[in-house]
Amino acid sequence: MRNLFRAAAGGLLMLWLHTGYAADTGWLQSPQNSHAKVRLQAQPAPLSEKETRLLLSVSLEKGWKTYWRSPGEGGISPSVDWQKPVTVQQAKWDWPTPARFDVAGITTQGYHDEVTLPVTLSGEVPGTIAGTLTLPVCSNVCILTDYPFSLDLGSSGDNADFARQFAAAMGKVPIAEGLADTITAGYRPGVLQITAHREQGWQNPEVFTDTLEGSSLGKPVVKVDGQQARFTLPVTDEWGDKAADITGKTLSIVLSDNGLAQQIHLKVNPLPAEAPGAVALWQVALMALAGGFILNLMPCVLPVLGMKLGSILQVEQRNRKSIRVQFLASSGGVITSFLALALLMTGLRYTDQTLGWGIQFQSPWFIGLMVLVTALFTANLLGLFEINLPSKMTTRLATHRRSGLRGHFAEGAFATLLATPCSAPFLGTAVAFALAAPLPVLWGLFLMLGIGMSLPWLMIALWPGLAMCLPRPGRWMLRLRLFLGALMLSACLWLLSLMQNHFSALTVVVLAGILLVMLFSLSLRRYGLRNCALTAGAGALLAGAAIVIVSPFSGTGGKPLRDDIAWQPLSEEAIQTALAAKKVVFVDVTADWCVTCKANKYNVLMRDDVQQALTENDVVALRGDWTLPSKPVNDFLQKRGSVAVPFNQIYGPHNPAGEILSPLLTRDAVLQGLKDARGAR
Structure with missing residues (x-):
């Protein structure tokens, strides 16, 4: 009898503790949803008069789930429509770590079986907490169920069991630090x-x-x-x-x-560039090979190829062995130079400096060195003197006979330096991949670039008969040397023009004048007044004809080419502002030292129909200048996985992510890109 009394008293005590010290709805279930039941408990926080703790427990049948605070690709998260005096702003939900569910190709985030969500209400402790819980549960079908509830906190006190449950629920909430370094x-x-x-x-x-x-x-x-x-x-x-x-x-x-x-x-x-592995490495290697080969077709390398042709013509006893050795030496110069560029990029990566193709042309010191070297080559091709550098450098850049291999090696290296302002098709993709890849891959891809550029040189080394088909030396060689010298002089003057970005235009004009006067004076002493006058006159006529044919002063129908586009500074904010206004955005990132950029400008962007398309009211034209180092432009390019200019991209209402165009622009590509980005008008 005594034991029965003790059991009854213990039961009453437990009932009294449950109802007297922790407000509890008990398990609630809806007639419309037999797959879930919920329970809400609440109690004022210990030693606090301005915080209330609440526990929302959910129990689900096997195969059913509910959602996390961010459901994923489908669903909605649980929520409470609070009754006054409690408001939504007062409630802070803590969410345990969810699980991921994949159904029919849709991924969602949530909970299965059982979960307890801790909720903290800030502010004065109310007498009653009431509201309606809306709980989504899903299996093969989804059900949205409302659970009205009311919790009386009038007689709540400190309940050790509720505190334990609340602490256990908070223990499943993700911590602020301690997992990832x-x-x-x-x-x-x-x-x-x-x-x-x-x-x-x-x-x-x-x-x-x-x-x-x-x-x-x-x-x-x-x-x-x-x-x-x-x-x-x-x-x-x-x-x-x-x-x-x-x-x-x-x-x-x-x-x-x-x-x-x-x-x-x-x-x-x-994200600077596509992660290695998203594209097969062998595909990028082929791109590097093709990009390097196409560099030989760019105007940057033409003067050096002319020099190489001249070196063959000056060999008195041409034979297969000597031609093979010469071209192998030049190929070695090309490949070695690309490996030197890989070393430079490795150093820049470790020092967190800007990475990019052709960025050395942003330096006035490098441009000045190239001006000096091309001027010396010009003088040599004009037959004014032989070039022999100090023995410490051990490289004869140019001689009449080019009997040593070091000169041929230097020609390959020099061709690589002149090629870096050009961004050929496939080259930008390969270089961008390389700069984001592990160092062994970076070095391997730069090696493939070198092999690609040296392919024409290697072909002649393998089949010297190609070079031996050239005519025998004669008087015509003098005229050819002068022509090659004129090509090299044009490259020298172009490089000198790039100094305007670092010095005044007057300084550059004075330097160009001094160079031309020195070359003319030396030529006058060697060839005489009559020959120099004839050569200068012919050169002036050819230069004038070239200007008429290819310069910005000859547009369609004989009209001068003009740039009437209202270019605005490039920025991410400008792109988003234009897109928000439902406008089309044309992005042009260029540099004065980029030969391909100039070709795009005069052959495409300054043509009448393209000018008209880019000056439409719904088109915003943005231009970024990478002539000098620019962190905003560099960040813009890296974000799009590019490390070279020219770079062109088109955004619009139907293409908000942007379409990147080929480095070599065409009229049709620009006009079609604008049309696609705009959509139906």
Whole structure:
């Protein structure tokens, strides 16, 4: 009898503790939803009169789920419509680490079986907490259920069991730090990449992302490499089309691994280039080979090819062996120079400096050196003197007979230097891939670029008969040397014109005048007044004809070419502002030292129909100048995976992510790109 009394008293005590010290709805179930039940408990926070703690427990049948605060590609998260005096702003929800569900190609984030969500209400402790909980649950179908509730806190006190439950629920909420040592987020059009480093390594890392306004983040692809975990997520807009730029936005994620989770807020930075592996390495190697080969067809390299032709003609006893050795030496100069560029890029990477193709032409010292070298080559080709550098340099850049191999090696190196202002098709893609790749891949791709550029030289080395088909030396060689000298002089004057970006125009004109006077004086002494006058006159006529044919002063129908486009400074903000106004954006990144940029300008951008298209009311033209070092322009290019100019891109209402055009522009490509970006008018 005594034991029965004790059991009854204990039961009453437990009932009294449950109802007297912790407000509790008990398990609530709806007639319309037998697959879930919910329970709400609440109690004022210990030693606080301005905070109330609440626990929302959800129990689900097997095969059913509910959602996290960011459901993913479908669904909605649980919510409460609070009754006064409680408001939505007072409620702070803490969310345990979710799981990922994949159904019919759609990925969502949420919970299954059972979950308890801690909620903290700030402000004065109310007498009653009431409202309606809206809970989504899904299996093969989805059900949205409302659960009205009311919790009387009038007699609530300190309840050790509620405190334990609340602490246990908070223990499943991701911590602020302690999992990843470093973590970064980068974005390029259509792809978000999150990289996390952990000294202890990773077992089964997962990432859960909060929603970004206007964007939808897909299921991540996880790649673990020792201490580094990389998550690559597709990014679209809310309709599955091309996403707007999310660079600069703050991303909220939960990173988890083997039961430990961390809540992290990251700023999304530009992703410099496509991660190695997204494109097969052999494909990029072929691009590098083709890009290097096409450099031989660019106008930058033409003077050096002329010099090489002249060197063959000056060999008195031409034979296959000597021609093979000469061209192998020149090929070695090309390849060695590309490896030197790889070394330079390696050093720049380790010192966090700007990486880019042709950036050495941003330096006045480099341009000055190239002006000096081309001037010496010009004088040599004109037969004014032989060039013999000091023995420490051990390289004879040019001699009449070119009997040594060092001169041929130097020709290949010099051709590579002159090729760097040119961005040929495939070259930009290969270089961008190389600069973002591990160092062994970087060196391998620059080696392929060198082999590609040296292919014509290697072909003659393999089949010397190609060179032996040239006519025998004679008087015509003198005229050819003068022609080659004129080509080299034009390259020298072009390089000198680039100094206007560093010095005044008057200084450059004076230097050009001094150079021309010196060359004319030396030529006058060697060839006489009559020959010099005839040569100068012929050169003036040829220069005039070239100006009439290819310069900006000869447009269609004989009209002068004019640039009537109202170019605006390039910036990410300008692009987004124009897109918000439903306008088309044409981006042109150029540099004065870029020969291909000049060709695009005069052959395409300054043509009448293209000018008319780019001056339409709904078109915004933005131009970035990379002639001198510019961090904004460099960041802009790196974000788009480019390291070279020219760079052109078109945005519009039907192409908000932007379309990157080929380095060599065509009229049809520009006009069609503008039309596609605009859509139906």
